[in-house]
Amino acid sequence: MLTFVLKRLASTIPVILIAITACFFILRxxxxxxxxxxRALPPEVLANLRAYYHLDDSLIVQYFRYLGRLAxxxxxxxFVTKDFTVARQIGIGLxxxxxxxxxxxxxxxxxxxAAGIYGALYQNRSADYAIAAIAMTGLVVPNFLVAPIxxxxxxxxxxxxxxxxxxxxSPRFLFLPVLVLALPxxxxxxxxxxxxxIETMNANFIKTATAKGIGRRRVVLKHALRPALTPVxxxxxxxxxxxxxxxxVVEQIFGLPGIGRYFINAALNRDYGMVLGTVIFYMALIVxxxxxxxxxxxxxxxxxxxx
Amino acid sequence: xxxxxxxxxxxxxxxxxxxxxxxxxxxxxxxRDALRRFRANKAAMTALVVFxxxxxxxxxxxxxxxxxxxxxxxxxxxxxxxxxxxxxxGTDQNGRxxxxxxxxxxxxxxLVALIATTVSVIVGVLYGAVSxxxxxxxxxxxxxxxxxxxxxxxxxxxxxxxxxxxxNVFLLFAAIGLLEWLTMARIVRGQTLSxxxxxxxxxxxxxxxxxxAIILRHIVPNLVGPVVIYASLTxxxxxxxxxxxxxxxxxxxxxxxSLGTLISxxxxxxxxxxxxxxxxxGVLVTMLLALAFIGDGLRDAFDPKDR
Numbered sequence: 001m002l003t004f005v006l007k008r009l010a011s012t013i014p015v016i017l018i019a020i021t022a023c024f025f026i027l028r029x030x031x032x033x034x035x036x037x038x039r040a041l042p043p044e045v046l047a048n049l050r051a052y053y054h055l056d057d058s059l060i061v062q063y064f065r066y067l068g069r070l071a072x073x074x075x076x077x078x079f080v081t082k083d084f085t086v087a088r089q090i091g092i093g094l095x096x097x098x099x100x101x102x103x104x105x106x107x108x109x110x111x112x113x114a115a116g117i118y119g120a121l122y123q124n125r126s127a128d129y130a131i132a133a134i135a136m137t138g139l140v141v142p143n144f145l146v147a148p149i150x151x152x153x154x155x156x157x158x159x160x161x162x163x164x165x166x167x168x169x170s171p172r173f174l175f176l177p178v179l180v181l182a183l184p185x186x187x188x189x190x191x192x193x194x195x196x197x198i199e200t201m202n203a204n205f206i207k208t209a210t211a212k213g214i215g216r217r218r219v220v221l222k223h224a225l226r227p228a229l230t231p232v233x234x235x236x237x238x239x240x241x242x243x244x245x246x247x248x249v250v251e252q253i254f255g256l257p258g259i260g261r262y263f264i265n266a267a268l269n270r271d272y273g274m275v276l277g278t279v280i281f282y283m284a285l286i287v288x289x290x291x292x293x294x295x296x297x298x299x300x301x302x303x304x305x306x307x
Numbered sequence: 308x309x310x311x312x313x314x315x316x317x318x319x320x321x322x323x324x325x326x327x328x329x330x331x332x333x334x335x336x337x338x339r340d341a342l343r344r345f346r347a348n349k350a351a352m353t354a355l356v357v358f359x360x361x362x363x364x365x366x367x368x369x370x371x372x373x374x375x376x377x378x379x380x381x382x383x384x385x386x387x388x389x390x391x392x393x394x395x396x397g398t399d400q401n402g403r404x405x406x407x408x409x410x411x412x413x414x415x416x417x418l419v420a421l422i423a424t425t426v427s428v429i430v431g432v433l434y435g436a437v438s439x440x441x442x443x444x445x446x447x448x449x450x451x452x453x454x455x456x457x458x459x460x461x462x463x464x465x466x467x468x469x470x471x472x473x474x475n476v477f478l479l480f481a482a483i484g485l486l487e488w489l490t491m492a493r494i495v496r497g498q499t500l501s502x503x504x505x506x507x508x509x510x511x512x513x514x515x516x517x518x519x520a521i522i523l524r525h526i527v528p529n530l531v532g533p534v535v536i537y538a539s540l541t542x543x544x545x546x547x548x549x550x551x552x553x554x555x556x557x558x559x560x561x562x563x564x565s566l567g568t569l570i571s572x573x574x575x576x577x578x579x580x581x582x583x584x585x586x587x588x589g590v591l592v593t594m595l596l597a598l599a600f601i602g603d604g605l606r607d608a609f610d611p612k613d614r
Contacts, residue, residue, distance in 0.1 A: 015455050026467050140595045142547045144554045144567075145588050148574040156578040163577075245462040252555060253574065264555055267466050279463050 008294055012287045016280075020070070023279050024063055027272050053079065053273075066276075075277035078266070086277035089262050096166065097258035100250065101243045103178045108185035108239065113232065115186065116193020121220065123198065131190060138187035143246060147180045147253045164254040177254045181246050185239050192231045200228040226300060233297050240289035244282055338531055344608040351604020354597040361594055365414040374404035376411040377562045388582050396586045399572065408564055409587050413594070415565040419480045420545040426484025428538050431491025432530065436522045438492065439499025450496065453489050461486060465548060469557040476559050483548060487541055494533050502526050532609035539602040543595050550591060566591045 041049070050056045057065070069076055075086035084092075115135075119128045138146075154176065155163035162173050200206065201224055209223045210216075248260035259278060266274035345351060369376065379401050388396050388405075396405035438449040468482045502508065503526065511521050550567025552558035554574075559565040566587050573584030 018455055023464075023467060136596075136599070140543075140599050141592050142550060142595075144551060144574075145570055145591060148570070148577055148584050149588065151574075152577045152581060152584070248462070249551065249555065263466075267469065268556065275467070279467065282463060 004298060005291070005295070008291055012291075016283060016287065019283055020067070020276075020280055021063070023276055024066060025059070027276060028059055028062075053077065070280070075280070076273045078274045078277075079271045086274050089274065090259055090278065090281050093257060093259035093262050096256055097244075097247055097251070097260065100174070100177055100181065100256060100258060101240075101247050103174060104181035104185070104243055104247075105240065107178055107182040108189055108243075109232075109236070111182065111186040112189025113193050113229075115190035116232075117197060117220070117225075119190060119194040120197035120201065128194075135187035135190055138183040143180050143184070144249050144253060146183060147176070147250065150176050150180060151253075164256075166256050177250050177256060180253075181243060181250045184246075185243065188235060188239070189232055192235055193228065196231045197224060197228040200224045203227075230297070230300055233293065233300055236296070237290040237293040240293065241286045244286060244289075341532065341605075341608040345604055348604045348607060350600050351607075354600035354604070357593065358597040358601060361413065361590070361597070362417060365410055365417055368410035369407060369414070372404065372407045372410065374407045376407040376564065377403060379403055387580075388586075396582060399583055400576070400580070405569075405583065405586055408569060409566075409590055412564045412566045412569045412587060413590055415476075415559055415563060416546055416549055416567070416591075419476065419549045419559075419565070420542050423480040423484035423487060423545045423548075424538055424541050426481050427487040427491060427541055428534060430485060431488030431537075432495050432527060432534060433522075434488065435492035435495025435497075436499050436526050436530070439496035440503055440518065440522050440526060442500075442503075446496070450493075453492055456486075456489055462548075462551075465552065466555075466557060469552060476563070480545070480549065483545060487545065491534070491537050491541070494537055495530055498530055498533055499526055502529055536602065536605045536609055539598065539605050543598040543602070546591070546595065546598075 047056070055062070066076065073087075075090070078084055078086050078089060115131050119131050122128055151163045154161045161176055163176075166173060197220075201220075206219060206224055209219050214223075247258060248263060250256070251258040251260035252264055259281070262274065263278040263282075265271075266278065396409060398404055399408070434449065434453075438446050441449075464486055465483055468486075499522075508521060508525055511525050516524070546566075549558055549565060550570060553565050553567030554571040556571070559568050561568075569587035570584060570591065573580075573582075573587060576583045
């Protein structure tokens with residue numbers, strides 16, 4: 001198992017390195033910089049600033065300095081929010097993003113699997129069609145449109161739920177953002193689950209189990225569920241990535257103080273240090289989540305472990 | 308779809324009667340066959356009609372509407388939709404006619420999607436075909452590169468490019484197209500691998516045709532099916548990406564407008580001027596649903612086994 005983990009980690013290192021390199025150079029090739037303001041700074045001040053942040057060295061030198069710092073887990077300073085380092089801003093936003101993303105992840109898994117099982121067991125009944133229709137809408141309508149419509153219905157018209165903000169972090173405040181973030185993934189997971197469970201239920205070992213006289217409930221939960229879960233689990237890796245990037249928009253719409261907000265502001269202000277730092281952090285998180293998903297996959301499907 | 312098999316045949320008879328005038332025995336090309344099946348698909352044809360109507364409205368509409376998209380009507384600020392005033396969709400906070408703005412925004416969104424999709428098709432097809440045709444070490448190196456690109460979080464890269472390209476929207480979307488070609492390249496490569504073993508390619512090679520000419524003249528024309536299917540899936544994805552970026556404030560800037568920008572403005576007005584969200588949102592959803600059904604129809608038409 002340990003070699004499996006190490007191998008997976010080793011294969012992601014070149015990818016992360018290439019990504020860091022690409023991000024670094026793309027950002028530096030961009031015109032404009034973090035010190036561009038309405039009123040141009042005096043040249044001496046600008047020169048001092050650039051010297052302070054080592055921006056006057058050659059790109060290559062800057063690149064290797066950045067990598068060196070990164071190896072010590074130092075994400076460097078933020079050029080615009082000067083009192084906070086990049087790592088500190090990420091640290092402030094992280095709990096909010098994790099609570100939001102984690103809840104959405106759970107909701108997507110539980111809701112998607114439940115809807116999928118229901119659809120598979122009651123194939124072609126009206127409830128199955130209703131689930132399919134909702135799933136189609138969830139997949140097609142983007143989150144920045146679902147969100148304001150839900151805000152309008154549940155927040156403004158019915159006044160059941162707050163329209164935005166973190167509040168005290170209670171479920172009342174979290175319900176809409178989590179739902180919006182999870183919706184497309186509930187849809188996708190329910191489709192995957194439905195398809196694979198239908199296929200599994202037709203397999204011979206299920207017929208054997210049924211023939212032995214095991215109850216239907218037990219057949220589904222004990223025998224069919226685990227093999228039917230594999231396509232769902234392999235989707236969870238990409239889903240974790242989508243949830244993280246999706247949380248950027250959802251945080252923006254609902255005014256939640258997560259990392260996404262810092263990222264958008266940094267990108268709008270051309271704060272290189274912050275943008276680069278956040279992108280790298282997001283990528284590291286995605287790699288980590290993918291690794292966890294792969295481990296879950298290995299647990300579900302013994303064939304993967306042996307490879 | 309199998310449920311409707313009987314109905315489907317009836318539909319085919321009704322719709323395709325005309326084809327029988329064609330001399331019997333003449334071989335049908337793959338494309339022609341697919342078009343016939345597509346025409347028989349009621350949902351896809353309806354979606355196609357809706358989509359064509361939206362495209363026509365976006366092209367011609369702005370000239371037919373009595374107001375233009377950027378001039379304020381000083382008599383009507385934030386006016387609700389009404390027939391008498393001629394503001395059928397109402398006006399925004401600056402007194403600009405929402406119908407004109409929606410039409411114009413649809414046009415910009417579609418144009419951007421067209422540019423990005425064209426770029427992604429050209430790059431994806433050429434890359435995939437060259438990789439598959441070359442085979443061996445070149446192939447594995449080229450596909451390794453695609454794998455690495457896949458691993459990078461797409462939206463983060465788009466935002467980075469946004470920071471880089473700033474306000475030049477069309478350049479930006481060419482760049483998005485440059486990121487969107489990965490799946491296309493994979494599909495095309497797979498097809499090319501089997502196509503290059505076919506006799507007609509051998510014949511061309513024996514006749515001394517250069518590799519590049521074989522790719523362009525003999526391989527690419529045989530890829531119509533998968534390329535059309537995948538391109539039809541790329542368009543809505545890019546429409547969403549554009550709206551998403553414009554929503555966050557990175558994309559299309561004033562005085563130009565797009566569906567995403569309009570939805571973003573409408574989101575700020577929910578509760579006081581709901582129509583600002585509902586009309587552009589409705590157009591976006593209709594367009595995305597239509598494109599989804601067209602994509603499904605094309606897949607069924609080109610790949611009937613897959614149903």
